Amino acid sequence: MYTMPIAFKLQPMNKxxxxxRPQSAVILPLATLSVEINYILPPNSSLPETFPHSKDSFLLHSVVVPGAVKDASSTLDSIPIDWFATRKKQVFIDSSINVIFVGSSILSYLVSKGSMDEIREVLEKSDPSWHACDSIDTQGQTLLYLAIAQSRPDLVQLLLEFEPDIGARNQSGCSPLETASGAGEVLIVELLLARRARTERSESSNWWPIHFAAAGGHLEVMRLLLLKGADVDSKTEDGRTALHLAVEEYHRDCAKLLLAS
Incomplete structure (x- = not known):
């Protein structure tokens, strides 16, 4: 409200x-307050079928409390319970609170299932400071790797809208661009390059993206990498160039492209 502080109490029907946290507090005029709701998953049980949405009910009690506090630090311990007694004041009760689950395990599952609309919804509802787009699954794989593994450029494009770390390495030390190059994912490589993914090797990797593409015989990926300035003479840790790798694997067209470059 513009002029009056508001006291609220939020309770789950399934306690x-x-x-x-906080279950109750006072919000000053024109102020906002974030409430954290944690779902307690019982041992050996799975997430509810409705997730990422919750069908559980919550009750929100609120009441105008003129001159109640001087600061916004009041919590349940400092708010008299009788403030919410309907017999004493006009208390508003709202039971239509919508709750959506967020977090790494939720996003990892949704990406593995390819649920585009729900992925967007969870990412949009997540606090920006959480960097939800950089979530990892139980195997340590980021959302980008999960999308690349499914050959889903549409999923990759969606995730890129939320600015994930495109240089993050998987457990094998590969970047998303190296992974996509090795898999021959032309559209995904194009999307990553458009976001300025590096065509050079990092300190933790033995190969450059162009080496992965050459070894796999992925001609169109190689074209994209070369157009973006990939070094045709770059060497692996054991001294091989992309041309060595193309020749070793009998990828004639790739060898022709490298020779032309």
Whole structure:
């Protein structure tokens, strides 16, 4: 409200499944307050079928409290319970609170299932400071790797909208561009290069993206990398160039392209 502080109390109907912090507080005029709702997953159980949405009900009680506090630090311990007694004041009760699950495990599962709309919804609802687009699964793979593994340029494009770390390495030490180059994912390579993914090798990698493409015989990927300035004479840690790798694997067209470059 513009002129009055508001006291609220938020309660889950299923009290054993959720914790809420703060469960109650006072919001000053024109101020905002973030509430954290945690879902307690019982041992040996799975997420609810409705996720990332919750069908559980929450009750929000709110009441105008003129001159109640001088600061916004009041929590449940300092708010008299009788403030929310309907017999004493006009208390508003809202039971239509919509809750959506967020977090690494949720996003990893949704990306593995390719649920585009739900992925976007969860990313949009996540706090920017969490860097949700850089979530990892239980195997340490980022969302970008999960999308590349499915050959899903549409998923990659969606994730790139939320500015993930495109230089993040997987457990094998490969970047998303190296992974996509080795898999021959032309559209994904193009998307990553458009976001200025590096065509050079990092300190933790033995090969450059062009080496992965040459070894796999991925001609169009090689064209894209060369157009973006990939070094045709770059060497692997054991001294081989992309041309060595193309010749060793009998990729004639790739060898022709490298010779022409």
């Amino acid at each position: 054993s499944r959720y914790t809420i």
